[in-house]
Amino acid sequence: MRIFLLAVTLLGLTQAPQPAPAAAPPPGTDIYLLTMSGGVASLKSAKPSPVSNAAGYDNQPNFSPDGTRILFAANRDGKQSDVYAFDRATSRVTQLTATPENENSPTYTPAGVGGTGTFSVVQSEFDSKGARPASPIQRLWRFNATGKSPQLILADINPVGYHAWIDFERLVLFVLGGQGKPATLQIANVKTGQAEVVTDNIGRSLHRIPGTRLASFVQREASGEFWVKQIEINSKKIDPLVKAAEGSSDRDYAWLPDGKTILMSSGTKIMSWTRGASGWTEVFDGAPHQLGAITRLAVSPKGDAVAIVVAEPKK
Secondary structure, eight states: OHHHHHHHHHHHHHTOOOOOOOOOOOOOEEEEEEEOTTSGGGGGGOOOEEEEOOSSEEEEEEEOTTSSEEEEEEESSSSOOEEEEEETTTTEEEEOOOOSSEEEEEEEOOTBSBSTTOEEEEEEOOOTTSSOOSSOOEEEEEEOTTSOSOEEEETTOOOEEEEEESSSSEEEEEEOOBTTBOOEEEEEETTTTEEEEEEESBOSOOEEOTTSSEEEEEEEOTTSOEEEEEEETTTOOEEEEEEOOTTOSSOOEEEOTTSSEEEEEETTEEEEEETTOSSOEEEEESGGGTOOOEEEEEEOTTSSEEEEEEEOOOO
16 A cells, blocks of 8 residues: 555655646737728728738727827737837837737836837746746736837736726726636726725726826626726726727727717727717728728827727638
8 A cells, every 4th residue: 555655645745736728829810990080970981001911910009199109019929918009100119028028018108107119019928937827827917119028017916808097006907707607897106006896797998088187998788787886096986988880899999089979899890989879880991901800999189190909800
């Protein structure tokens, strides 16, 4: 019996748990730019121009505060995502980060968080042994304008999925639940490093509502309906705004700079809703331009352009 137990013990030592294999690369997506020179109505006649349509994953666009650059995440080697920047004046794409980890959700930080051009990311980290852990380590980091000098922002909040800055000190976070638990909406303070859970069953699309101290998110109701809602950061008061557009499987949206109008993807179309309106209005359709379903949106700070993410055409 002792020999048997010794053998089992030795077997357990020699067959230590192996790190989880790297996840398969995400599906191929492309980013296009739509000019909006005459407000939302001008999207009807907008002609998409490519921001990044290289083979593979190009996604999660985010405009710089002056609107001249677009950050995005791209998986060019089939291994991990890095951050790239598109210059609107030259149409030049520059790679910013080149780390072994995944960087996703690149977002320009507000004034007071690092220097000009500083951006934050959700980084999928390795464990202490340099392996990809079975349970993800996804925390918020920041890089300088050239993609260097990484600094951890929130050490104790994990796993973060998405984020949006409210000011130089506070953010709203989409934090994954795990083990069947829903994702939660949390308000974090970078000064204290702490976060407060406000509600759950939320979607990935988080935003500060321009010109306000409000944030917005999408929440699944008990009825199964999805609603865009707003939350006042100090009081935590939540108010419903509008039911998600019909046919919007991703329920991704973006605010215009006026803080009154939302654009939401719905299949190949972009729908518009303005505070006080009873429903959504179609303002763009990518189908005539041979574009697939729109899965993400970003609006420039000046309201002169919209970046959209679409599926790569099937070969």
